Amino acid sequence: MKDITAYNHLITYSIIFFFLNSFLLPHGLLYTTFLTPVMIYYLYKKDKLKYPIFGLLIILIPMPFQIYGGVDLTSYLLSNIIIFTVVIFMITTFFLGKANIGVFDRIFRKALLINSILVIVALIIVPFSSIRGILWYDEILTAGVEVIPRLKLFTYEASYYSMIMMPIFLYFLLRVLYGIEQHSMLILIAVVVPIFLSLSFGVMGALLISFLFVTIVLWSKVPNSMKQFVILGGSALTLLLFALLFIWPDNPVYFRIENIIDGKDTSAMGRLFYSFMFAKDLILNSSILFGIGAGQVKIVAHDMIVNHYQYHGQITEIVRIPNSMAEILAVYGIYGFALKLVLEIYLFMKFKVYNNTYSLVLFTFIFIYQFTGSYITNSAEVAIWAFVFTLKFDEFKLTSPDLLSN
Numbered sequence: 001m002k003d004i005t006a007y008n009h010l011i012t013y014s015i016i017f018f019f020l021n022s023f024l025l026p027h028g029l030l031y032t033t034f035l036t037p038v039m040i041y042y043l044y045k046k047d048k049l050k051y052p053i054f055g056l057l058i059i060l061i062p063m064p065f066q067i068y069g070g071v072d073l074t075s076y077l078l079s080n081i082i083i084f085t086v087v088i089f090m091i092t093t094f095f096l097g098k099a100n101i102g103v104f105d106r107i108f109r110k111a112l113l114i115n116s117i118l119v120i121v122a123l124i125i126v127p128f129s130s131i132r133g134i135l136w137y138d139e140i141l142t143a144g145v146e147v148i149p150r151l152k153l154f155t156y157e158a159s160y161y162s163m164i165m166m167p168i169f170l171y172f173l174l175r176v177l178y179g180i181e182q183h184s185m186l187i188l189i190a191v192v193v194p195i196f197l198s199l200s201f202g203v204m205g206a207l208l209i210s211f212l213f214v215t216i217v218l219w220s221k222v223p224n225s226m227k228q229f230v231i232l233g234g235s236a237l238t239l240l241l242f243a244l245l246f247i248w249p250d251n252p253v254y255f256r257i258e259n260i261i262d263g264k265d266t267s268a269m270g271r272l273f274y275s276f277m278f279a280k281d282l283i284l285n286s287s288i289l290f291g292i293g294a295g296q297v298k299i300v301a302h303d304m305i306v307n308h309y310q311y312h313g314q315i316t317e318i319v320r321i322p323n324s325m326a327e328i329l330a331v332y333g334i335y336g337f338a339l340k341l342v343l344e345i346y347l348f349m350k351f352k353v354y355n356n357t358y359s360l361v362l363f364t365f366i367f368i369y370q371f372t373g374s375y376i377t378n379s380a381e382v383a384i385w386a387f388v389f390t391l392k393f394d395e396f397k398l399t400s401p402d403l404l405s406n
Contacts, residue, residue, distance in 0.1 A: 079295030
């Protein structure tokens with residue numbers, strides 16, 4: 001009975017996280033934030049409070065230098081509290097994953113089923129503009145292109161939706177490629193269609209690069225179906241891009257690439273390049289070592305970021321640098337930037353991520369994506385990091401007991 005109760009709690013927690021975390025809440029606020037006291041109690045019961053204390057220490061170290069450099073104190077303290085709740089969420093997710101690895105197949109299946117039902121509903125309501133906004137995010141993809149609906153379900157934005165579902169999508173995609181999933185074609189449709197409908201090019205690009213990288217590195221260890229997937233998928237993508245660019249140039253992809261080259265589309269270059277330029281300018285005027293401090297980007301660089309990235313509506317109230325590592329650099333300087341990378345590499349080695357295909361693809365994906373999108377308090381990113389180091393599914397273990405020993 002105790003195990004059933006724990007499983008039901010975990011299912012509830014998972015459904016809130018994957019589907020309802022921001023539903024009907026102001027932009028930037030999450031239900032998991034309100035659950036922070038429950039998470040602290042869970043960590044206390046498991047005798048794991050030393051980990052959030054360590055996280056708090058990391059946040060506290062640069063505080064004297066940041067406050068001395070000058071901050072808006074109200075925004076600074078509130079933002080640091082929010083960052084600490086995200087740290088607690090990541091640590092809690094890590095230990096929940098570690099303690100319940102055996103039930104995550106069931107959890108992921110329930111989540112995929114719920115997601116598939118919601119996608120079907122979303123497709124039905126596409127023609128009805130009055131209610132489409134519940135599950136879709138209307139966006140001008142680039143200059144010269146009409147508004148295109150992007151799938152977001154109950155999240156606040158399409159890229160966040162595709163990112164938060166990535167651990168589930170990747171799990172089932174690998175099971176199909178490994179030939180261990182029943183109804184593989186149906187599962188493949190349930191995985192691929194939502195990612196495509198989200199039109200999250202950054203997420204899709206990071207996933208494709210991750211698959212390519214891991215397949216090449218583990219060429220002798222991954223199944224032939226995974227090699228074929230990469231070869232055929234890469235060939236199909238190349239042919240598709242050729243057709244979109246040269247045979248049928250009157251399409252949104254062509255217009256976006258053209259606008260990026262002409263400097264009219266600030267989204268791609270803004271995330272990959274200008275985000276780090278903004279971060280560099282901010283810390284040069286404050287502290288290179290410790291950054292400008294939490295909650296200061298929206299004050300110091302509000303107009304610059306809103307105008308450059310052409311933010312509009314409610315999103316102008318939650319101004320961020322749309323690149324996780326660039327925002328870390330701006331907020332915490334070299335200290336935060338270097339520490340994050342060191343921790344990622346340390347945990348990669350400690351938990352032998354390289355000996356599990358699922359973990360390695362997921363690690364590569366989120367490692368790449370943090371340099372191309374996301375933001376410091378992105379619950380989807382921190383959850384993926386927690387999953388990388390805990391969800392080492394047995395079916396994806398590599399044949400060698402230790403890849404690096406070969």
